[in-house]
Amino acid sequence: xxxSELATRSGVPVATIKYYLREKLLPEGERSSxxxxxxxxxxxxxxxxxxxxxxxxxxxxGVRKVVAVLEExxxxxxxxxxxxxxxxxxAVSADLDLTAALALLxxxxxxxxxxxxxxxxxxxxxxxTLDRAGFxxxxxxxxxxxxxxxxxxxxxxxxxxxxxxxxxxxYVVLGTALVEPLILALRRVAEQVAASRRFGAGGx
Numbered sequence: 001x002x003x004s005e006l007a008t009r010s011g012v013p014v015a016t017i018k019y020y021l022r023e024k025l026l027p028e029g030e031r032s033s034x035x036x037x038x039x040x041x042x043x044x045x046x047x048x049x050x051x052x053x054x055x056x057x058x059x060x061x062g063v064r065k066v067v068a069v070l071e072e073x074x075x076x077x078x079x080x081x082x083x084x085x086x087x088x089x090x091a092v093s094a095d096l097d098l099t100a101a102l103a104l105l106x107x108x109x110x111x112x113x114x115x116x117x118x119x120x121x122x123x124x125x126x127x128x129t130l131d132r133a134g135f136x137x138x139x140x141x142x143x144x145x146x147x148x149x150x151x152x153x154x155x156x157x158x159x160x161x162x163x164x165x166x167x168x169x170x171y172v173v174l175g176t177a178l179v180e181p182l183i184l185a186l187r188r189v190a191e192q193v194a195a196s197r198r199f200g201a202g203g204x
Contacts, residue, residue: 003029006039010047017047023060025050025067046070049170053088056177062088066173073165080165081157082116084172089118092125100127108146 007014020026026046029037049070053063065087074080101124105115112120130137137145156175161167 001039002036003039006043006047010044010051012047012051020047020050023064025060025063045166045170049174052174053177056174056181058088058177066169069173070166070169073169077160077168080168081172082119084169085176086116086118088173088177089122091118092121094121096121096124096128098124100124104142104146108150 001009003014003017006012007017010017012020017026021028026043029039029043031037046067049066050063053066054060058066066084069080069083069087074083098120101120102112104123104127105112105120159171161171
């Protein structure tokens with residue numbers, strides 16, 4: 001298909017597609033002449049990933065990291081998961097105290113060797129933010145977080161597609177970028193449901 005048809009199929013304007021091509025986020029089409037190229041379904045799928053990430057608030061630098069994983073995916077599923085998550089994990093300070101984060105990791109049954117450093121640092125950053133605000137998550141609540149997040153992780157890994165590397169990366173990356181807001185929204189809904197059971201709907 002020509003670039004105009006690619007734009008129609010993907011819902012991405014031609015000018016934006018050309019920008020992604022210049023930025024090497026989208027692979028070149030098959031040249032039929034110096035000024036024309038043909039594009040295929042793989043381009044439609046890649047544009048879907050890019051636009052989903054952009055719509056989820058991932059910047060071009062993050063999209064570039066995702067594309068790098070798609071272009072040269074690690075062979076080991078563990079490394080693939082780490083690389084895909086790292087692509088959409090915001091960078092945090094390198095001089096954080098990791099003690100509390102590592103303690104939570106151990107409570108989850110993990111170890112520093114079993115988790116990528118940037119993920120541990122993200123936990124440490126979140127804990128430091130709580131500490132600055134003078135807020136402490138009660139131990140029973142933290143226990144519930146760790147137990148249920150562990151079960152959630154097992155379910156997500158079991159559902160990761162094994163049809164292709166691109167499908168797996170798409171699932172992990174979009175699951176991180178797009179599903180996390182859903183999880184947060186569902187948490188708030190669950191709290192309202194629990195509150196209605198305990199106190200009555202509308203505070204009655």
